[in-house]
Amino acid sequence: MxxxxxxxxxxxxxxxxxxxxxxxxxxxxxxxxxxxxxxxxxxxxxxxxxxxxxxxxxxxxxxxxxxxxxxxxxxxxxxxxxxxxGKEWEQKQLNKLVAEQKTRIEKIKKELKKEASHIAESEIYNEELTIKDKTSELTIIAAAAENNAIGKDNKLIWHLSNDLKRFKSLTDGHHIIMGRKTFESFPKPLPNRTHVVITRQSDYKAPNGVILVNSLEAAIEASKNDSQPFVIGGGEIYKQAMTFADKIELTRVHETFEADAFFPEIDSNIWKETFNEFHQKDENHDFEFSFLTYVRI
The missing domain is CATH 1.10.287 (Helix Hairpins)
Structure with a gap:
């Protein structure tokens, strides 16, 4: 006892x-x-x-x-x-319990320190390091409103001609990584790009040339020969990619919208804005927007 x-x-x-x-x-x-x-x-x-x-x-x-x-x-x-x-007896018992718990906590800390070194050498840890080394520049590309809305019912909320042109220009000739729902929002695969689709459905059918994987890590591995693969959505994939990405190419739409998909917050302690180009609304653009570039600090 x-x-x-x-x-x-x-x-x-x-x-x-x-x-x-x-x-x-x-x-x-x-x-x-x-x-x-x-x-x-x-x-x-x-x-x-x-x-x-x-x-x-x-x-x-x-x-x-x-x-x-x-x-x-x-x-x-x-x-x-x-x-x-009495109070004195209760305090004595409390002191005994606190001292015993402190001893146990110190023991747990020592065990955690030993375990940490094992984790640092584990396959999972090394796999993440290897992922970072497999590509020179993993880039997230997205268009998000002021409230970080990016879509609703698996559709875009706005149509900005210059944003689509910029997306095509930047991703042309590269691997584009996306979730299954984002892929299904396209009428057909985008030309001159290699589609890497993340899905948990083992029997999912996709057109020839589309690479199917079951995780973001596997998608990055499948794109390792590309000097700059792009992550293009949706919301959950963006959130996961923030851990691995080196750059964010963002179109910030200066308006707020109702949505069911959102872009993650950009932490200024991690990301530095290196480019900002503002565009007024016109006959082809119903909203003001800015092209922004962030790089990891």
């Missing part, structure tokens, strides 16, 4: 002892009440000791006072003299 178990057992035993003390005090109190009534009846009704009147008082008055003193003494003992679970 551990030290804490012994302390808990001591706590229970003392609690049981306190309960017994209080029960005995309660019985004493009941007996005092009944006894007092019987003494009064014995003197006044039965006439026992009727002629015995010390200090010109009936004897039962002194008997009851003496018994009351014993009851008060008993009460004092239970709640003061023999109080096993």
């Amino acid at each position: 551990t030290q804490i178990d012994k302390e808990q057992l001591e706590l229970i035993e003392n609690a049981q002892r306190r309960i017994k003390q209080k029960k005995r005090l309660y019985i004493h109190f009941v007996l005092f009440l009944i006894g007092s009534i019987l003494i009064i009846v014995a003197n006044t009704v039965l006439g026992i000791g009727k002629d015995f009147t010390p200090f010109e008082k009936e004897w039962f008055v002194f008997a009851i006072l003496i018994w009351l003193f014993l009851l008060l003494y008993h009460t004092f003992n239970v709640f003061v003299t023999h109080k096993f679970m």
